[in-house]
Amino acid sequence: xxxxxxxxxxxxxxxxxxxxxxxxxxxxxxxxxxxxxxxxxxxxxxxxxxxxxxxxxxxxxxxxxxxxxxxxxxxxxxxxxxxxxxxxxxxxxxxxxxxxxxxxxxxxxxxxxxxxxxxxxxxxxx
Numbered sequence: 001x002x003x004x005x006x007x008x009x010x011x012x013x014x015x016x017x018x019x020x021x022x023x024x025x026x027x028x029x030x031x032x033x034x035x036x037x038x039x040x041x042x043x044x045x046x047x048x049x050x051x052x053x054x055x056x057x058x059x060x061x062x063x064x065x066x067x068x069x070x071x072x073x074x075x076x077x078x079x080x081x082x083x084x085x086x087x088x089x090x091x092x093x094x095x096x097x098x099x100x101x102x103x104x105x106x107x108x109x110x111x112x113x114x115x116x117x118x119x120x121x122x123x124x125x126x
Contacts, residue, residue: 002036004121011121015037017035017037017039018039018040018042019040020041020042020045020048020086020089021085022041022043025085026041048090051092051107052107053090053107055089055090056088056108061087061088061111065109065113066112069111090107091111092107093105103123103124104120104123
């Protein structure tokens with residue numbers, strides 16, 4: 001998404017990242033990812049539950065899509081590291097318009113399941 005930061009700004013889209021990790025792990029994520037958007041901490045996971053982002057199954061976490069994403073990352077020169085957080089917590093993407101209407105709601109099936117940036121941008125444009 002960072003490579004589309006200018007386009008997001010042009011569309012007046014505001015981005016926030018939500019995590020359930022606080023303290024050291026949140027700071028580490030900001031440093032390692034170079035996060036430029038606000039990081040909201042949901043330690044009680046109320047937002048996660050509210051948007052149906054419950055625990056993933058073993059197969060969701062360690063299935064073929066995850067291994068393919070890891071292989072792509074390695075081929076792109078990314079360094080893999082062991083997660084220190086709850087790897088079973090599902091993630092997702094939620095797009096809320098200025099009136100409060102949810103325009104995109106995607107619950108990830110596993111760590112590699114994200115909507116395409118094109119679909120996010122299309123939802124913003126509509």
